[in-house]
Amino acid sequence: MKLLSIVVPCYNEEEVLNLFYEEIIKILHKITDINKEIIFVNDGSRDKTLEVIKKLELKDCEIKHISFSRNFGKESAILAGLDNCRGDYVVLMDADLQHPPSKVLEMYNIMIDKKCDMVTTRRISRKGESKIRSFFANLFYKLINSVSDVKMVPGSQDFRIMTRQVVNSILKLSEYNRFSKGIFNWIGYDTIYVELENVERAAGTTSWSFMGLFKYAIEGMVSFTTAPLKLATVFGSITSLGAFVYLIYLIIKTLLYGADISGFPTIVSLILVLGGIQLLAIGIIGEYLSKTYLECKNRPKYFIKDKKL
Template identity: 55%
Template sequence: MSDLISIIVPCYNEEPSLPYFYEEVCKVFSSMEQKYGVNFELLFVNDGSRDQTLSVIKRYAGSDPRVKYISFSRNFGKEGAIIAGLTHARGDYVAMMDADLQDPPSLLDEMYTAIKEEDYDCVGTRRVDRKGEPPIRSFFARCFYKLINQISKTEIVDGARDFRLMTRQMTDAILDMPEYNRFSKGIFGWVGFRTKWLEYENVERVAGDTKWSFWKLFLYSLDGIIAFSTAPLSIASVLGIICLFISVVIILIIIAKTLIWGDPVAGYPSMMCVIFFLGGLQLFSIGILGQYLAKTYLETKRRPVYIIKETNC
């Protein structure tokens, strides 16, 4: 029996990109169908788009039986789109890619070959450069990967994309993690399995604008740190020990200056500095605890990660 490969494509306001993407991916499908005798399922997940993305997808679905779609009741974010696609994908192998062609569909052939012939469970992709990105964004991205790999036991590869092809076994393992606060890059690493990485130079969007602002990426990075490391929780203890040590040293200096040199102790300015310093540390520590508490609170409410409005699956 022929293998079925499911391709999950999260979409949010991707109307300008979809014609280019569909044309390109169909070329790859035709080539691989002839070469390997495989079948394809193209599963679009419309994440509450405000343009005509859903209409374009429905048009493709009407003429191509390989095209399936899921449309959310509102925008739930890319993580919700990914887990929805994984849940409804029927393939023996499951891939994810963006609709903006920053994930080259031509790599699917090499991915499939690596899994079938080299006994890998997953073939992922990573960018070897960040050409076209603002320098400040690239700098903070590199800092994030260095930081999270230092404080987390789960390896997250620098430059890794969500674009990957996985076996059904690995897909099911990911589905067994019903987390509300999801960070897929960390989840892919946490479940393990043998992974091969394909490197390629950064490709700019074929059309449209990116949906990831610097602020959204910053918040997403915080989600990743909180989801896969408890190291920030120890910051409060470390800061407390440091403050205690500094305070003891300062007390000894003040006593020495007063007894030996008769230097009077400064009052109001020094007291205000100490109050603001300790107050800032306390608020910072409480803020860290609050982030973990907020994530725990959201998990305990057990709200669905997404809500489907319509689908042809």
């Protein structure tokens, strides 16, 4: 009989894990034609997340866990879960119930009926989010889709079900700086999107701050497009051309009309403009260079301190 793996990255989720288990187990009992396993990946939680997981293991032999030596980030937790699951079909979802377990049955049935490679959810509203956060999220999708060859569907989530072939393809991408939203699209395969309303956390607080999401967005931009580097070149070219035209203008104005050249304000303005553009270009180059530096180190993406598989 085939196996369905549920991979659940966890970071400080002790308040919601029991609720999640109660909900997901109701759904899994309705899927009778396949074996199941639930793999919780404890990403260096500072609360009692691991203790709660181990208590759940005592009453359900389908539950397994991986626990990191420290917090390596959600991308590493996703990778570890996919690396260690054995399922013919693999579900990736969060524990906070923002990914409704009831959708797992729907996505599984779609995959079996349509014989597609991946079924994923797409959030069609951002109800409950701040307007600023929603604005920047929409702006990110517009920017990344305008400059990258990899097109990302606005509102798409990590919550999805994949075939073993898809999972194996993801695992072949060995980069250190991982951006799963882009990876899921880059590998291709037939994908069906299921629409989903925004759902609030069932308990606890999110570990994603605005700055954390901003850094994650920068990671995505750097990982899947070199457009910022080209942008720096364009800015430099435009500035050089503008400076040359302005120089010709000053020469002609002085020779023909004998006009005085305003020195100090002009020099200060030019220095500020050129300095700002140079710093922007250096910052963009530095961002790509830092990613290259981390890739060259070839460090492990995570260390497992404890596991039961």
